[in-house]
Amino acid sequence: MRGEFCGVCSEIIDEIFVPLQDFDKIDGSLFLDLFRDTVPRPAAPIEPQPAELNEEGEIYLQGDIAAREAYEAAFAAYQDKLEAYNDASSHADLAREYLRTFLADQNTTELQIVKVLEAAFDVVEEFGGDPFANEYFNLLESFLDKFSLRYDLRRPANGNGLTLHPTLPGVFAKLVRDLRTATSQDEALALLMTDFEDSIRDLKDDRSSRRIRQCIEAEFKLLEELAAKVPGVERDSLGQMTHHIDSWPHATVRAAISNLYGFASNYPGIRHAGNPASRLREIDMRDMVAMTVVLAGFTPYLTDLLNADAIFAE
Structure with a gap:
Protein backbone atom coordinates (compact mmCIF):
# COMPACT_ATOMS: atom_id res chain seq x y z
CA MET A 1 0.00 0.00 0.00
CA THR A 167 0.74 1.46 7.22
CA LEU A 168 4.45 0.72 7.43
CA PRO A 169 4.79 0.27 3.62
CA GLY A 170 2.87 3.50 3.20
CA VAL A 171 5.14 5.46 5.53
CA PHE A 172 8.27 4.23 3.76
CA ALA A 173 6.81 4.95 0.32
CA LYS A 174 5.84 8.46 1.46
CA LEU A 175 9.40 9.00 2.72
CA VAL A 176 10.81 8.12 -0.69
CA ARG A 177 8.26 10.25 -2.55
CA ASP A 178 8.93 13.25 -0.32
CA LEU A 179 12.66 12.72 -0.72
CA ARG A 180 12.23 12.72 -4.49
CA THR A 181 10.20 15.94 -4.30
CA ALA A 182 12.68 17.64 -1.98
CA THR A 183 15.74 16.72 -4.04
CA SER A 184 14.08 17.88 -7.26
CA GLN A 185 14.37 21.48 -6.04
CA ASP A 186 18.20 21.39 -6.09
CA GLU A 187 20.25 20.60 -9.20
CA ALA A 188 22.99 18.66 -7.42
CA LEU A 189 20.56 16.67 -5.28
CA ALA A 190 18.29 15.98 -8.25
CA LEU A 191 21.20 14.52 -10.23
CA LEU A 192 22.25 12.26 -7.36
CA MET A 193 18.68 11.14 -6.72
CA THR A 194 18.31 10.25 -10.40
CA ASP A 195 21.60 8.35 -10.35
CA PHE A 196 20.46 6.40 -7.29
CA GLU A 197 17.06 5.50 -8.74
CA ASP A 198 18.62 4.58 -12.09
CA SER A 199 21.08 2.30 -10.33
CA ILE A 200 18.16 0.44 -8.77
CA ARG A 201 16.38 0.12 -12.12
CA ASP A 202 19.58 -1.22 -13.72
CA LEU A 203 19.51 -4.17 -11.33
CA LYS A 204 16.59 -5.67 -13.26
CA ASP A 205 18.90 -6.81 -16.06
CA ASP A 206 22.09 -7.31 -14.06
CA ARG A 207 22.11 -8.24 -10.36
CA SER A 208 25.86 -8.67 -10.23
CA SER A 209 27.94 -7.64 -7.23
CA ARG A 210 29.35 -4.77 -9.29
CA ARG A 211 25.90 -3.32 -9.99
CA ILE A 212 24.82 -3.71 -6.37
CA ARG A 213 27.96 -1.94 -5.16
CA GLN A 214 27.20 0.90 -7.58
CA CYS A 215 23.69 1.14 -6.16
CA ILE A 216 24.95 1.38 -2.57
CA GLU A 217 27.58 3.93 -3.62
CA ALA A 218 24.97 6.07 -5.35
CA GLU A 219 22.83 6.22 -2.21
CA PHE A 220 25.79 7.17 -0.03
CA LYS A 221 26.61 10.01 -2.44
CA LEU A 222 23.03 11.25 -2.12
CA LEU A 223 23.18 11.13 1.69
CA GLU A 224 26.53 12.91 1.68
CA GLU A 225 25.15 15.76 -0.42
CA LEU A 226 22.07 16.03 1.80
CA ALA A 227 24.28 16.34 4.86
CA ALA A 228 26.53 18.90 3.15
CA LYS A 229 23.52 21.19 2.67
CA VAL A 230 22.53 21.25 6.34
CA PRO A 231 22.96 24.87 7.56
CA GLY A 232 26.19 25.34 9.49
CA VAL A 233 27.77 22.10 8.28
CA GLU A 234 30.99 22.35 6.29
CA ARG A 235 31.32 19.98 3.33
CA ASP A 236 33.36 16.92 4.28
CA SER A 237 32.98 13.16 4.27
CA LEU A 238 29.63 11.88 5.52
CA GLY A 239 31.33 10.30 8.51
CA GLN A 240 32.79 13.65 9.56
CA MET A 241 29.67 15.69 8.83
CA THR A 242 27.51 13.52 11.12
CA HIS A 243 29.44 14.99 14.06
CA HIS A 244 28.28 18.49 13.13
CA ILE A 245 24.60 17.64 12.70
CA ASP A 246 22.52 18.05 15.87
CA SER A 247 19.44 16.01 14.90
CA TRP A 248 20.54 12.77 16.58
CA PRO A 249 18.47 11.47 19.52
CA HIS A 250 21.46 9.50 20.86
CA ALA A 251 25.15 9.18 20.09
CA THR A 252 24.71 5.55 19.09
CA VAL A 253 22.35 6.54 16.27
CA ARG A 254 24.97 8.94 14.92
CA ALA A 255 27.59 6.20 15.32
CA ALA A 256 25.42 3.79 13.35
CA ILE A 257 25.37 5.90 10.17
CA SER A 258 29.05 6.74 10.67
CA ASN A 259 29.87 3.02 10.89
CA LEU A 260 27.81 2.31 7.77
CA TYR A 261 29.79 4.99 5.97
CA GLY A 262 32.92 3.24 7.17
CA PHE A 263 31.64 0.03 5.61
CA ALA A 264 31.16 1.78 2.26
CA SER A 265 34.66 3.24 2.42
CA ASN A 266 36.37 0.06 3.62
CA TYR A 267 34.58 -2.58 1.57
CA PRO A 268 36.44 -3.06 -1.76
CA GLY A 269 34.80 -1.42 -4.74
CA ILE A 270 32.03 0.64 -3.17
CA ARG A 271 33.53 4.07 -2.49
CA HIS A 272 37.23 3.21 -2.70
CA ALA A 273 39.53 0.29 -3.33
CA GLY A 274 39.01 -0.45 0.34
CA ASN A 275 40.61 -3.21 2.33
CA PRO A 276 40.28 -6.64 0.66
CA ALA A 277 41.10 -8.35 3.95
CA SER A 278 37.99 -6.86 5.55
CA ARG A 279 35.59 -8.53 3.10
CA LEU A 280 33.67 -11.40 4.70
CA ARG A 281 31.75 -12.32 1.52
CA GLU A 282 30.71 -10.93 -1.87
CA ILE A 283 28.04 -8.26 -1.95
CA ASP A 284 24.65 -9.67 -3.06
CA MET A 285 20.96 -8.77 -3.19
CA ARG A 286 20.61 -9.10 0.57
CA ASP A 287 22.85 -6.08 0.87
CA MET A 288 21.00 -4.15 -1.81
CA VAL A 289 17.65 -4.58 -0.03
CA ALA A 290 19.00 -4.05 3.49
CA MET A 291 21.32 -1.13 2.76
CA THR A 292 18.93 0.87 0.58
CA VAL A 293 16.14 0.59 3.17
CA VAL A 294 18.38 1.32 6.16
CA LEU A 295 20.13 4.26 4.51
CA ALA A 296 16.85 5.79 3.34
CA GLY A 297 15.69 5.60 6.94
CA PHE A 298 18.51 7.94 7.99
CA THR A 299 17.52 10.74 5.60
CA PRO A 300 15.23 12.60 8.07
CA TYR A 301 18.30 13.03 10.31
CA LEU A 302 20.49 14.29 7.47
CA THR A 303 18.29 17.01 6.01
CA ASP A 304 15.75 19.62 7.03
CA LEU A 305 13.98 19.22 3.67
CA LEU A 306 11.75 16.44 5.03
CA ASN A 307 8.80 16.79 7.40
CA ALA A 308 8.55 13.61 9.49
CA ASP A 309 5.03 14.43 10.73
CA ALA A 310 3.81 14.79 7.16
CA ILE A 311 5.57 11.57 6.14
CA PHE A 312 3.69 9.65 8.81
CA ALA A 313 0.27 11.21 8.37
CA GLU A 314 0.02 14.47 6.50
Missing part, protein backbone atom coordinates in the same frame (compact mmCIF):
# COMPACT_ATOMS: atom_id res chain seq x y z
CA ARG A 2 1.60 3.25 -1.05
CA GLY A 3 -1.00 5.62 -2.55
CA GLU A 4 -2.65 8.62 -0.96
CA PHE A 5 -6.16 10.01 -1.15
CA CYS A 6 -4.77 13.16 -2.78
CA GLY A 7 -3.89 11.11 -5.85
CA VAL A 8 -7.44 9.82 -6.33
CA CYS A 9 -9.42 12.59 -4.63
CA SER A 10 -11.61 13.16 -7.69
CA GLU A 11 -12.95 9.59 -7.30
CA ILE A 12 -14.01 9.81 -3.64
CA ILE A 13 -17.51 11.23 -4.09
CA ASP A 14 -18.55 8.86 -6.89
CA GLU A 15 -16.89 5.76 -5.43
CA ILE A 16 -17.78 6.15 -1.74
CA PHE A 17 -20.64 8.59 -1.19
CA VAL A 18 -22.83 8.44 -4.28
CA PRO A 19 -23.44 4.66 -3.89
CA LEU A 20 -24.79 5.38 -0.40
CA GLN A 21 -27.74 7.21 -1.93
CA ASP A 22 -28.93 3.94 -3.44
CA PHE A 23 -28.79 2.16 -0.09
CA ASP A 24 -32.43 1.88 1.05
CA LYS A 25 -33.24 4.84 -1.25
CA ILE A 26 -31.50 7.43 0.90
CA ASP A 27 -32.19 10.91 -0.50
CA GLY A 28 -29.71 13.61 -1.39
CA SER A 29 -30.03 15.38 1.97
CA LEU A 30 -27.24 13.09 3.18
CA PHE A 31 -24.76 15.42 1.49
CA LEU A 32 -26.11 18.35 3.43
CA ASP A 33 -25.33 16.60 6.71
CA LEU A 34 -21.93 15.47 5.43
CA PHE A 35 -21.10 19.01 4.37
CA ARG A 36 -22.15 20.57 7.67
CA ASP A 37 -20.29 18.10 9.86
CA THR A 38 -17.12 17.31 7.92
CA VAL A 39 -16.08 20.27 5.77
CA PRO A 40 -14.19 23.08 7.54
CA ARG A 41 -15.23 26.68 7.05
CA PRO A 42 -12.82 28.51 4.71
CA ALA A 43 -10.07 30.30 6.59
CA ALA A 44 -9.13 33.86 5.71
CA PRO A 45 -5.52 34.40 4.59
CA ILE A 46 -3.21 36.15 7.03
CA GLU A 47 -2.55 39.76 6.09
CA PRO A 48 1.18 40.36 5.61
CA GLN A 49 2.93 43.02 7.66
CA PRO A 50 5.27 45.28 5.64
CA ALA A 51 8.91 45.39 6.61
CA GLU A 52 9.01 49.15 6.11
CA LEU A 53 6.81 52.07 4.99
CA ASN A 54 7.80 55.24 3.18
CA GLU A 55 7.23 58.73 4.53
CA GLU A 56 3.63 58.68 3.27
CA GLY A 57 2.93 55.48 5.20
CA GLU A 58 2.81 53.34 2.06
CA ILE A 59 4.60 50.11 1.23
CA TYR A 60 7.33 50.52 -1.35
CA LEU A 61 9.68 47.56 -1.03
CA GLN A 62 9.28 45.05 -3.86
CA GLY A 63 8.95 42.14 -1.46
CA ASP A 64 6.19 43.90 0.47
CA ILE A 65 4.38 44.86 -2.74
CA ALA A 66 4.49 41.27 -4.00
CA ALA A 67 3.27 39.97 -0.63
CA ARG A 68 0.38 42.45 -0.65
CA GLU A 69 -0.64 41.48 -4.19
CA ALA A 70 -0.54 37.80 -3.28
CA TYR A 71 -2.63 38.48 -0.18
CA GLU A 72 -5.26 40.42 -2.13
CA ALA A 73 -5.57 37.61 -4.66
CA ALA A 74 -5.84 35.05 -1.85
CA PHE A 75 -8.44 37.16 -0.04
CA ALA A 76 -10.57 37.46 -3.18
CA ALA A 77 -10.43 33.68 -3.59
CA TYR A 78 -11.33 33.29 0.09
CA GLN A 79 -14.40 35.49 -0.33
CA ASP A 80 -15.56 33.38 -3.28
CA LYS A 81 -15.09 30.20 -1.27
CA LEU A 82 -16.89 31.65 1.73
CA GLU A 83 -19.86 32.66 -0.42
CA ALA A 84 -20.00 29.18 -1.93
CA TYR A 85 -19.67 27.66 1.54
CA ASN A 86 -22.59 29.70 2.89
CA ASP A 87 -24.77 28.84 -0.10
CA ALA A 88 -23.99 25.14 0.26
CA SER A 89 -24.95 25.10 3.93
CA SER A 90 -28.65 25.17 3.03
CA HIS A 91 -28.86 23.41 -0.34
CA ALA A 92 -28.22 19.68 -0.72
CA ASP A 93 -27.09 19.87 -4.36
CA LEU A 94 -24.68 22.70 -3.62
CA ALA A 95 -23.41 20.86 -0.56
CA ARG A 96 -22.59 17.83 -2.68
CA GLU A 97 -20.70 19.89 -5.25
CA TYR A 98 -18.87 21.87 -2.58
CA LEU A 99 -17.76 18.64 -0.93
CA ARG A 100 -16.59 17.32 -4.29
CA THR A 101 -14.68 20.53 -5.00
CA PHE A 102 -13.15 20.62 -1.53
CA LEU A 103 -11.84 17.06 -1.77
CA ALA A 104 -10.41 17.65 -5.26
CA ASP A 105 -8.85 21.04 -4.44
CA GLN A 106 -5.04 20.93 -4.76
CA ASN A 107 -4.83 23.00 -1.57
CA THR A 108 -6.75 20.39 0.44
CA THR A 109 -4.19 18.33 2.34
CA GLU A 110 -4.09 14.58 2.76
CA LEU A 111 -4.79 15.00 6.46
CA GLN A 112 -7.90 17.09 5.76
CA ILE A 113 -9.25 14.39 3.45
CA VAL A 114 -8.61 11.73 6.09
CA LYS A 115 -10.47 13.81 8.69
CA VAL A 116 -13.47 14.18 6.36
CA LEU A 117 -13.63 10.43 5.74
CA GLU A 118 -13.29 9.60 9.43
CA ALA A 119 -15.92 12.15 10.50
CA ALA A 120 -18.29 10.99 7.75
CA PHE A 121 -18.79 7.65 9.50
CA ASP A 122 -20.57 9.29 12.47
CA VAL A 123 -22.70 11.35 10.09
CA VAL A 124 -23.70 8.30 8.10
CA GLU A 125 -24.42 6.27 11.25
CA GLU A 126 -26.65 8.99 12.67
CA PHE A 127 -28.36 9.42 9.31
CA GLY A 128 -29.19 5.77 8.63
CA GLY A 129 -28.18 3.62 11.58
CA ASP A 130 -25.81 0.65 11.80
CA PRO A 131 -26.65 -0.95 8.41
CA PHE A 132 -25.97 2.35 6.65
CA ALA A 133 -22.74 2.89 8.60
CA ASN A 134 -21.61 -0.64 7.77
CA GLU A 135 -22.23 0.01 4.07
CA TYR A 136 -20.09 3.15 4.28
CA PHE A 137 -17.32 1.17 5.98
CA ASN A 138 -17.40 -1.45 3.22
CA LEU A 139 -17.33 1.18 0.47
CA LEU A 140 -14.37 2.96 2.07
CA GLU A 141 -12.54 -0.34 2.56
CA SER A 142 -13.12 -1.26 -1.09
CA PHE A 143 -11.80 2.16 -2.12
CA LEU A 144 -8.59 1.59 -0.14
CA ASP A 145 -8.11 -1.81 -1.78
CA LYS A 146 -8.95 -0.64 -5.29
CA PHE A 147 -6.41 2.17 -5.31
CA SER A 148 -3.82 0.50 -3.02
CA LEU A 149 -3.91 3.35 -0.54
CA ARG A 150 -1.54 3.49 2.40
CA TYR A 151 -4.05 3.06 5.22
CA ASP A 152 -5.53 0.41 7.47
CA LEU A 153 -9.20 0.96 8.25
CA ARG A 154 -10.41 0.25 11.78
CA ARG A 155 -13.97 -0.02 12.98
CA PRO A 156 -15.20 2.09 15.90
CA ALA A 157 -14.10 0.73 19.27
CA ASN A 158 -13.78 1.89 22.89
CA GLY A 159 -15.76 5.02 22.24
CA ASN A 160 -13.67 6.03 19.22
CA GLY A 161 -15.11 6.43 15.76
CA LEU A 162 -13.88 4.94 12.51
CA THR A 163 -10.17 5.61 12.04
CA LEU A 164 -7.64 5.45 9.21
CA HIS A 165 -4.08 4.45 10.16
CA PRO A 166 -0.92 4.79 8.03
Whole structure:
Protein backbone atom coordinates (compact mmCIF):
# COMPACT_ATOMS: atom_id res chain seq x y z
CA MET A 1 0.00 0.00 0.00
CA ARG A 2 1.60 3.25 -1.05
CA GLY A 3 -1.00 5.62 -2.55
CA GLU A 4 -2.65 8.62 -0.96
CA PHE A 5 -6.16 10.01 -1.15
CA CYS A 6 -4.77 13.16 -2.78
CA GLY A 7 -3.89 11.11 -5.85
CA VAL A 8 -7.44 9.82 -6.33
CA CYS A 9 -9.42 12.59 -4.63
CA SER A 10 -11.61 13.16 -7.69
CA GLU A 11 -12.95 9.59 -7.30
CA ILE A 12 -14.01 9.81 -3.64
CA ILE A 13 -17.51 11.23 -4.09
CA ASP A 14 -18.55 8.86 -6.89
CA GLU A 15 -16.89 5.76 -5.43
CA ILE A 16 -17.78 6.15 -1.74
CA PHE A 17 -20.64 8.59 -1.19
CA VAL A 18 -22.83 8.44 -4.28
CA PRO A 19 -23.44 4.66 -3.89
CA LEU A 20 -24.79 5.38 -0.40
CA GLN A 21 -27.74 7.21 -1.93
CA ASP A 22 -28.93 3.94 -3.44
CA PHE A 23 -28.79 2.16 -0.09
CA ASP A 24 -32.43 1.88 1.05
CA LYS A 25 -33.24 4.84 -1.25
CA ILE A 26 -31.50 7.43 0.90
CA ASP A 27 -32.19 10.91 -0.50
CA GLY A 28 -29.71 13.61 -1.39
CA SER A 29 -30.03 15.38 1.97
CA LEU A 30 -27.24 13.09 3.18
CA PHE A 31 -24.76 15.42 1.49
CA LEU A 32 -26.11 18.35 3.43
CA ASP A 33 -25.33 16.60 6.71
CA LEU A 34 -21.93 15.47 5.43
CA PHE A 35 -21.10 19.01 4.37
CA ARG A 36 -22.15 20.57 7.67
CA ASP A 37 -20.29 18.10 9.86
CA THR A 38 -17.12 17.31 7.92
CA VAL A 39 -16.08 20.27 5.77
CA PRO A 40 -14.19 23.08 7.54
CA ARG A 41 -15.23 26.68 7.05
CA PRO A 42 -12.82 28.51 4.71
CA ALA A 43 -10.07 30.30 6.59
CA ALA A 44 -9.13 33.86 5.71
CA PRO A 45 -5.52 34.40 4.59
CA ILE A 46 -3.21 36.15 7.03
CA GLU A 47 -2.55 39.76 6.09
CA PRO A 48 1.18 40.36 5.61
CA GLN A 49 2.93 43.02 7.66
CA PRO A 50 5.27 45.28 5.64
CA ALA A 51 8.91 45.39 6.61
CA GLU A 52 9.01 49.15 6.11
CA LEU A 53 6.81 52.07 4.99
CA ASN A 54 7.80 55.24 3.18
CA GLU A 55 7.23 58.73 4.53
CA GLU A 56 3.63 58.68 3.27
CA GLY A 57 2.93 55.48 5.20
CA GLU A 58 2.81 53.34 2.06
CA ILE A 59 4.60 50.11 1.23
CA TYR A 60 7.33 50.52 -1.35
CA LEU A 61 9.68 47.56 -1.03
CA GLN A 62 9.28 45.05 -3.86
CA GLY A 63 8.95 42.14 -1.46
CA ASP A 64 6.19 43.90 0.47
CA ILE A 65 4.38 44.86 -2.74
CA ALA A 66 4.49 41.27 -4.00
CA ALA A 67 3.27 39.97 -0.63
CA ARG A 68 0.38 42.45 -0.65
CA GLU A 69 -0.64 41.48 -4.19
CA ALA A 70 -0.54 37.80 -3.28
CA TYR A 71 -2.63 38.48 -0.18
CA GLU A 72 -5.26 40.42 -2.13
CA ALA A 73 -5.57 37.61 -4.66
CA ALA A 74 -5.84 35.05 -1.85
CA PHE A 75 -8.44 37.16 -0.04
CA ALA A 76 -10.57 37.46 -3.18
CA ALA A 77 -10.43 33.68 -3.59
CA TYR A 78 -11.33 33.29 0.09
CA GLN A 79 -14.40 35.49 -0.33
CA ASP A 80 -15.56 33.38 -3.28
CA LYS A 81 -15.09 30.20 -1.27
CA LEU A 82 -16.89 31.65 1.73
CA GLU A 83 -19.86 32.66 -0.42
CA ALA A 84 -20.00 29.18 -1.93
CA TYR A 85 -19.67 27.66 1.54
CA ASN A 86 -22.59 29.70 2.89
CA ASP A 87 -24.77 28.84 -0.10
CA ALA A 88 -23.99 25.14 0.26
CA SER A 89 -24.95 25.10 3.93
CA SER A 90 -28.65 25.17 3.03
CA HIS A 91 -28.86 23.41 -0.34
CA ALA A 92 -28.22 19.68 -0.72
CA ASP A 93 -27.09 19.87 -4.36
CA LEU A 94 -24.68 22.70 -3.62
CA ALA A 95 -23.41 20.86 -0.56
CA ARG A 96 -22.59 17.83 -2.68
CA GLU A 97 -20.70 19.89 -5.25
CA TYR A 98 -18.87 21.87 -2.58
CA LEU A 99 -17.76 18.64 -0.93
CA ARG A 100 -16.59 17.32 -4.29
CA THR A 101 -14.68 20.53 -5.00
CA PHE A 102 -13.15 20.62 -1.53
CA LEU A 103 -11.84 17.06 -1.77
CA ALA A 104 -10.41 17.65 -5.26
CA ASP A 105 -8.85 21.04 -4.44
CA GLN A 106 -5.04 20.93 -4.76
CA ASN A 107 -4.83 23.00 -1.57
CA THR A 108 -6.75 20.39 0.44
CA THR A 109 -4.19 18.33 2.34
CA GLU A 110 -4.09 14.58 2.76
CA LEU A 111 -4.79 15.00 6.46
CA GLN A 112 -7.90 17.09 5.76
CA ILE A 113 -9.25 14.39 3.45
CA VAL A 114 -8.61 11.73 6.09
CA LYS A 115 -10.47 13.81 8.69
CA VAL A 116 -13.47 14.18 6.36
CA LEU A 117 -13.63 10.43 5.74
CA GLU A 118 -13.29 9.60 9.43
CA ALA A 119 -15.92 12.15 10.50
CA ALA A 120 -18.29 10.99 7.75
CA PHE A 121 -18.79 7.65 9.50
CA ASP A 122 -20.57 9.29 12.47
CA VAL A 123 -22.70 11.35 10.09
CA VAL A 124 -23.70 8.30 8.10
CA GLU A 125 -24.42 6.27 11.25
CA GLU A 126 -26.65 8.99 12.67
CA PHE A 127 -28.36 9.42 9.31
CA GLY A 128 -29.19 5.77 8.63
CA GLY A 129 -28.18 3.62 11.58
CA ASP A 130 -25.81 0.65 11.80
CA PRO A 131 -26.65 -0.95 8.41
CA PHE A 132 -25.97 2.35 6.65
CA ALA A 133 -22.74 2.89 8.60
CA ASN A 134 -21.61 -0.64 7.77
CA GLU A 135 -22.23 0.01 4.07
CA TYR A 136 -20.09 3.15 4.28
CA PHE A 137 -17.32 1.17 5.98
CA ASN A 138 -17.40 -1.45 3.22
CA LEU A 139 -17.33 1.18 0.47
CA LEU A 140 -14.37 2.96 2.07
CA GLU A 141 -12.54 -0.34 2.56
CA SER A 142 -13.12 -1.26 -1.09
CA PHE A 143 -11.80 2.16 -2.12
CA LEU A 144 -8.59 1.59 -0.14
CA ASP A 145 -8.11 -1.81 -1.78
CA LYS A 146 -8.95 -0.64 -5.29
CA PHE A 147 -6.41 2.17 -5.31
CA SER A 148 -3.82 0.50 -3.02
CA LEU A 149 -3.91 3.35 -0.54
CA ARG A 150 -1.54 3.49 2.40
CA TYR A 151 -4.05 3.06 5.22
CA ASP A 152 -5.53 0.41 7.47
CA LEU A 153 -9.20 0.96 8.25
CA ARG A 154 -10.41 0.25 11.78
CA ARG A 155 -13.97 -0.02 12.98
CA PRO A 156 -15.20 2.09 15.90
CA ALA A 157 -14.10 0.73 19.27
CA ASN A 158 -13.78 1.89 22.89
CA GLY A 159 -15.76 5.02 22.24
CA ASN A 160 -13.67 6.03 19.22
CA GLY A 161 -15.11 6.43 15.76
CA LEU A 162 -13.88 4.94 12.51
CA THR A 163 -10.17 5.61 12.04
CA LEU A 164 -7.64 5.45 9.21
CA HIS A 165 -4.08 4.45 10.16
CA PRO A 166 -0.92 4.79 8.03
CA THR A 167 0.74 1.46 7.22
CA LEU A 168 4.45 0.72 7.43
CA PRO A 169 4.79 0.27 3.62
CA GLY A 170 2.87 3.50 3.20
CA VAL A 171 5.14 5.46 5.53
CA PHE A 172 8.27 4.23 3.76
CA ALA A 173 6.81 4.95 0.32
CA LYS A 174 5.84 8.46 1.46
CA LEU A 175 9.40 9.00 2.72
CA VAL A 176 10.81 8.12 -0.69
CA ARG A 177 8.26 10.25 -2.55
CA ASP A 178 8.93 13.25 -0.32
CA LEU A 179 12.66 12.72 -0.72
CA ARG A 180 12.23 12.72 -4.49
CA THR A 181 10.20 15.94 -4.30
CA ALA A 182 12.68 17.64 -1.98
CA THR A 183 15.74 16.72 -4.04
CA SER A 184 14.08 17.88 -7.26
CA GLN A 185 14.37 21.48 -6.04
CA ASP A 186 18.20 21.39 -6.09
CA GLU A 187 20.25 20.60 -9.20
CA ALA A 188 22.99 18.66 -7.42
CA LEU A 189 20.56 16.67 -5.28
CA ALA A 190 18.29 15.98 -8.25
CA LEU A 191 21.20 14.52 -10.23
CA LEU A 192 22.25 12.26 -7.36
CA MET A 193 18.68 11.14 -6.72
CA THR A 194 18.31 10.25 -10.40
CA ASP A 195 21.60 8.35 -10.35
CA PHE A 196 20.46 6.40 -7.29
CA GLU A 197 17.06 5.50 -8.74
CA ASP A 198 18.62 4.58 -12.09
CA SER A 199 21.08 2.30 -10.33
CA ILE A 200 18.16 0.44 -8.77
CA ARG A 201 16.38 0.12 -12.12
CA ASP A 202 19.58 -1.22 -13.72
CA LEU A 203 19.51 -4.17 -11.33
CA LYS A 204 16.59 -5.67 -13.26
CA ASP A 205 18.90 -6.81 -16.06
CA ASP A 206 22.09 -7.31 -14.06
CA ARG A 207 22.11 -8.24 -10.36
CA SER A 208 25.86 -8.67 -10.23
CA SER A 209 27.94 -7.64 -7.23
CA ARG A 210 29.35 -4.77 -9.29
CA ARG A 211 25.90 -3.32 -9.99
CA ILE A 212 24.82 -3.71 -6.37
CA ARG A 213 27.96 -1.94 -5.16
CA GLN A 214 27.20 0.90 -7.58
CA CYS A 215 23.69 1.14 -6.16
CA ILE A 216 24.95 1.38 -2.57
CA GLU A 217 27.58 3.93 -3.62
CA ALA A 218 24.97 6.07 -5.35
CA GLU A 219 22.83 6.22 -2.21
CA PHE A 220 25.79 7.17 -0.03
CA LYS A 221 26.61 10.01 -2.44
CA LEU A 222 23.03 11.25 -2.12
CA LEU A 223 23.18 11.13 1.69
CA GLU A 224 26.53 12.91 1.68
CA GLU A 225 25.15 15.76 -0.42
CA LEU A 226 22.07 16.03 1.80
CA ALA A 227 24.28 16.34 4.86
CA ALA A 228 26.53 18.90 3.15
CA LYS A 229 23.52 21.19 2.67
CA VAL A 230 22.53 21.25 6.34
CA PRO A 231 22.96 24.87 7.56
CA GLY A 232 26.19 25.34 9.49
CA VAL A 233 27.77 22.10 8.28
CA GLU A 234 30.99 22.35 6.29
CA ARG A 235 31.32 19.98 3.33
CA ASP A 236 33.36 16.92 4.28
CA SER A 237 32.98 13.16 4.27
CA LEU A 238 29.63 11.88 5.52
CA GLY A 239 31.33 10.30 8.51
CA GLN A 240 32.79 13.65 9.56
CA MET A 241 29.67 15.69 8.83
CA THR A 242 27.51 13.52 11.12
CA HIS A 243 29.44 14.99 14.06
CA HIS A 244 28.28 18.49 13.13
CA ILE A 245 24.60 17.64 12.70
CA ASP A 246 22.52 18.05 15.87
CA SER A 247 19.44 16.01 14.90
CA TRP A 248 20.54 12.77 16.58
CA PRO A 249 18.47 11.47 19.52
CA HIS A 250 21.46 9.50 20.86
CA ALA A 251 25.15 9.18 20.09
CA THR A 252 24.71 5.55 19.09
CA VAL A 253 22.35 6.54 16.27
CA ARG A 254 24.97 8.94 14.92
CA ALA A 255 27.59 6.20 15.32
CA ALA A 256 25.42 3.79 13.35
CA ILE A 257 25.37 5.90 10.17
CA SER A 258 29.05 6.74 10.67
CA ASN A 259 29.87 3.02 10.89
CA LEU A 260 27.81 2.31 7.77
CA TYR A 261 29.79 4.99 5.97
CA GLY A 262 32.92 3.24 7.17
CA PHE A 263 31.64 0.03 5.61
CA ALA A 264 31.16 1.78 2.26
CA SER A 265 34.66 3.24 2.42
CA ASN A 266 36.37 0.06 3.62
CA TYR A 267 34.58 -2.58 1.57
CA PRO A 268 36.44 -3.06 -1.76
CA GLY A 269 34.80 -1.42 -4.74
CA ILE A 270 32.03 0.64 -3.17
CA ARG A 271 33.53 4.07 -2.49
CA HIS A 272 37.23 3.21 -2.70
CA ALA A 273 39.53 0.29 -3.33
CA GLY A 274 39.01 -0.45 0.34
CA ASN A 275 40.61 -3.21 2.33
CA PRO A 276 40.28 -6.64 0.66
CA ALA A 277 41.10 -8.35 3.95
CA SER A 278 37.99 -6.86 5.55
CA ARG A 279 35.59 -8.53 3.10
CA LEU A 280 33.67 -11.40 4.70
CA ARG A 281 31.75 -12.32 1.52
CA GLU A 282 30.71 -10.93 -1.87
CA ILE A 283 28.04 -8.26 -1.95
CA ASP A 284 24.65 -9.67 -3.06
CA MET A 285 20.96 -8.77 -3.19
CA ARG A 286 20.61 -9.10 0.57
CA ASP A 287 22.85 -6.08 0.87
CA MET A 288 21.00 -4.15 -1.81
CA VAL A 289 17.65 -4.58 -0.03
CA ALA A 290 19.00 -4.05 3.49
CA MET A 291 21.32 -1.13 2.76
CA THR A 292 18.93 0.87 0.58
CA VAL A 293 16.14 0.59 3.17
CA VAL A 294 18.38 1.32 6.16
CA LEU A 295 20.13 4.26 4.51
CA ALA A 296 16.85 5.79 3.34
CA GLY A 297 15.69 5.60 6.94
CA PHE A 298 18.51 7.94 7.99
CA THR A 299 17.52 10.74 5.60
CA PRO A 300 15.23 12.60 8.07
CA TYR A 301 18.30 13.03 10.31
CA LEU A 302 20.49 14.29 7.47
CA THR A 303 18.29 17.01 6.01
CA ASP A 304 15.75 19.62 7.03
CA LEU A 305 13.98 19.22 3.67
CA LEU A 306 11.75 16.44 5.03
CA ASN A 307 8.80 16.79 7.40
CA ALA A 308 8.55 13.61 9.49
CA ASP A 309 5.03 14.43 10.73
CA ALA A 310 3.81 14.79 7.16
CA ILE A 311 5.57 11.57 6.14
CA PHE A 312 3.69 9.65 8.81
CA ALA A 313 0.27 11.21 8.37
CA GLU A 314 0.02 14.47 6.50
